Amino acid sequence: MKKKQVAKIVGIIVIVGCVAGTTAFAGTSKMKVAVAAVGQGDVVRTIAVEGHIETEEEKAYYAKVTAPVSTFDLKAGDVVQKGDTLVTYDTQEYDRSLEQAQLQAKAAKAGYAGSAAQSKEMTQAYEEAQAQESMYQQAYEAALANVNDLQYNIETVADAVDDKRDKINRDIAQVEIEIAQKNAQAADYDDEDRLDYLEEAAQLQVKLASLKKKLLELPDSGAKPIEDRYFSEAQYYLNELATQRAQLQQEMQTTKHAAMNGSQLAQLAANAELANTAVTWNEEDAEKAAEGVTADVTGVVSEINVEEGAYVAEGTRLFTIKDMEHVMAVVEVTSYEMGQVEVGQKASIEAAGNTYDGTVSRIRKETVLDSQNKAKLQVEIHIENPDDKIYLGTDVDAAIETGESDSAIVIPNDALYTDDEGDYCYLLSNDVIEKRYLTCGIASADTTEVLEGLSQGEWVITDAMTDANVGKGAQAK
Structure with a gap:
């Protein structure tokens, strides 16, 4: 075959x-x-x-934004060229959103800058007050030590005077006893012996007079006027330091609460950054809305799911272009x-x-x-x-x-x-x-x-x- x-x-x-x-x-x-x-x-x-x-190659086109369709006049089977604008959107809503986001970002930035500056000022004031408080503490401790020293000295001097007075009084009492004894003995003896006792009694009288003179010459057991003045001044200075230190500590508490910590400042910075990010997102959306939908290839339009005037959501499938190249x-x-x-x-x-x-x-x-x-x-x-x-x-x-x-x-x-x-x-x-x-x-x-x-x-x-x-x-x- x-x-x-x-x-x-x-x-x-x-x-x-x-x-x-x-x-x-x-x-x-x-x-x-x-x-x-x-x-x-x-x-x-x-x-x-x-x-x-x-x-x-067949490409499906999706809405990149949520917006009303301003223009779309294609039918299935129409041929489009690469670069042709096929869909335009109404961008008013995106323009308003962008403007609002920009204002919010500006406010957030200003708020963060103001809070950061105030916090820095309060922190600096707190640190200065803290340094002063340390100085006040040292001065207060020194003044308190001075007051204590003065009081100790006054009390020590007073105790010494009282001790001397007690001793002189005891000596006076002893001498008076001895004088009385001598006088009694003189009364019991004849003239010659009596004179001896009287002479001894006279000597004791001289000693007694000397002791009484010393007793009179002793200072008052209380503080002297000059010592009182020193003590009063020291006590006043101590009280003033205590008052000023208390005021300074109150100021420290106020500035400490007014100053923001790192976490609070970081939160404000994050809010400002988030506001800037929102601006970027709105700018991108506004740009997408302004661009509309452009053909990436030369081809035939098919599977149309959109019409002029429709409100489309982001991700909506609009149509398909079948590549003719x-x-x-x-x-x-x-x-x-x-x-x-x-x-x-x-x-x-x-x-x-x-x-x-x-x-x-x-x-x-x-x-x-x-x-x-x-x-x-x-x-x-x-x-x-x-x-x-x-x-x-x-x-x-x-x-x-x-x-x-x-x-x-x-x-x-x-x-x-x-x-x-x-x-x-x-x-x-x-x-x-x-x-x-x-x-x-x-x-x-x-x-x-x-x-x-x-x-x-x-x-x-x-x-x-x-x-x-x-x-x-x-x-x-």
């Missing part, structure tokens, strides 16, 4: 009606056959497939053909009478059912040079180049047969028909590569032959 292939033809086959240089056969007993010389050529195997045009042909191949298809193979695509170059970019891993419920695999062919004549969804015919052999030994497909044992051909060898089995490679629509079994320059018969003709004489037509 004849072997058929569907493919692209690149090759050179010489079909001749007669063998060059041969002489005409004598007689009419030999049949005449059409032959072709076995030669070299390039063979490109292709698979013819059908499909349709799809975009390679990056398109592909999606074709279907049988499971038998699938074994020959690989990513990176070249292809040609015909769409609406125009031809485009392409490359197999992806093989989908899930089958689909064709119109006859047969499973087929889908192959994506990237179109290298799309133009404005391409329309999404249109039908295409494509040819995928699945193999190529350069400078191969080739024969016409008309000369090739196949049976259970393999591929074979009929040759005209020395004017006799011969059958020969071959090992074949890839095949195009017109030629097949022969890997083993033929040599360049041999002649294969292209007319229909059967094994019944083998061994018969023949000549080229």
Whole structure:
């Protein structure tokens, strides 16, 4: 049986009606056959497939802000250019929010600066008062020691005077007793002895007078006026220091409470920073609202979910743009053909009478059912040079180049047969028909590569032959 292939033809086959240089056969007993010389050529195997045009990149556009839509006048199927503004928003609300955020940030910054300055002033005042309080404490302790010393000295002097007075009084009493004894003794004796006692009594009287004089000369046991003044002044100074120190301590407490601690200042700083962040957020939102929605690609609008005047929330899906600068042909191949298809193979695509170059970019891993419920695999062919004549969804015919052999030994497909044992051909060898089995490679629509079994320059018969003709004489037509 004849072997058929569907493919692209690149090759050179010489079909001749007669063998060059041969002489005409004598007689009419030999049949005449059409032959072709076995030669070299390039063979490109292709698979013819059908499909349709799809975009390679499809982008959904979402609302980046929550705002009323000011303008939108597109319909599904409209073509937009990259950079076109497709949606504009009413930005009044964002402008007001931004202004309010800026005022709040300004107030927070001023509040933090004022509080920080006041806190610094109060802290400095507290530290100064604390230093003064230390000085007051030292002065108070010194004044208190002075008062205590004065009081001790006064008490010590008073105790010494009292001790002397007591001793003199005891001495006076003793002398008076002794005088009385002498006078009594003088009364008991005669004149000579009496005079001795009286003389002793007189001496005791002198001693008594001396003691009484000393008693009179003793100072008062209380403090002297000068000592009282010193003590009073020291006591007054001590009281003044105590009063001033108490006032200073009260001032320290006041300034300490008025001054903010690190955590409080950090909180105010954080509030100011948060207000600045709110300004940044509002600026970004206002900028997004002012920008609207711009097309990132040139393509076709589809799946529209928005209209002019609508109030959209951030994240709302608005529409989709199918990129027209990056398109592909999606074709279907049988499971038998699938074994020959690989990513990176070249292809040609015909769409609406125009031809485009392409490359197999992806093989989908899930089958689909064709119109006859047969499973087929889908192959994506990237179109290298799309133009404005391409329309999404249109039908295409494509040819995928699945193999190529350069400078191969080739024969016409008309000369090739196949049976259970393999591929074979009929040759005209020395004017006799011969059958020969071959090992074949890839095949195009017109030629097949022969890997083993033929040599360049041999002649294969292209007319229909059967094994019944083998061994018969023949000549080229």
